[in-house]
Amino acid sequence: MVAASYGAVYGALLDGGRRYYVFDAIAMRELAFSMGGDANPGTAIPVTGEIQQRGLAVIRRTVDDISRFYRYPPSAGTSQVAAAR
DSSP states (O other): OEEOSSSSEEEEEEGGGTEEEEEETTTTEEEEEEOOSSSSOOEEEOOOHHHHHHHHHHHHHHHHHHHHHTTOOOOTTTOHHHHHO
């Protein structure tokens, strides 16, 4: 998972790093990319239900793991990722 330091923007690498899902809770948008196998940048692809489901699961799981590590339980009303689904 990748997180932005400036706000609630998260990314999840999927399929062994071949796909990248981005959830931007600030702009309330989602993006997906097919990543190139070399130095070329990724290519934008449609956000399918399957990519969205898997990407959000990675983000939720990782944010939950970090919260547990730092003993900071998230409250139900503050999770923008949870609210998006």
